[in-house]
Amino acid sequence: MIVKREARMQLRTSEDIVRARQTVREWCIAEKFNLVGQTKMVTAASELARNTVEYGGGGELQLEAMEDGARSGVRLTFSDKGPGIPNVELALTDGYTSGKGLGLGLSGAKRLCDQFSIKSVVGQGTDVTILRWS
């Protein structure tokens, strides 16, 4: 699995969430995602970008175009230096919410992609990585 190209963007405001959605859509189109694949990846990105802004106090999105043999994909990493998640397993449960959301952000995003990983340390921050193949 190789990384063909990489980019980073800031996530601070709700306008940044919209910009992230648009950029992720462009990357998915470049990697030949079909319309449903694009929509799923962009929706997952929107949920995770909102988590970064709302709960992580802002952070960064890293985009990577991936290649693995004949298939191509997009990998997204959302990083913040916020309070962290004390119980990741609980946070991944449908309907669990610490704030004003619906509690679908993490669990929903996980269902919309092929690979999902989360690393969170209380007091240090959270990194969420998702990958979807075209």
Added chain:
Amino acid sequence: MERIPILKLRDFLLVSIQIDMHDRLAMTLQDDLTAEIVKQRAKAVLIDISALDLVDSFIGRMISNIAAITRVLDAETVVVGMRPAVAITLVELGLTMPGVRTALNVDRGIELLEAAIARRDAQDEAAE
């Protein structure tokens, strides 16, 4: 300030969301619609989302909220024109939007609202 226009047509309010809304804009639309329903004495709200290429949990929640608020204000809501890829993604995301009526297009949406209003008027008359 950026705003989504709300059009009045007879007893209806029509909203067509044509841009990728950021979260604050979605909240503004919810507030504006609530105020307009009362001000215009609207009986129904039609929200066209055919231009939206994404409905995430925030926008989904806004739509559910609008439907709940209009019901409390004695009005009806219908959401029309959801794209197939958006519908597939919403289901997988786990967003069910309870209480939100949907129709395939504006024509069918208006038919549905007219039928609901007629039914309600008939009930009101029967009660008198």
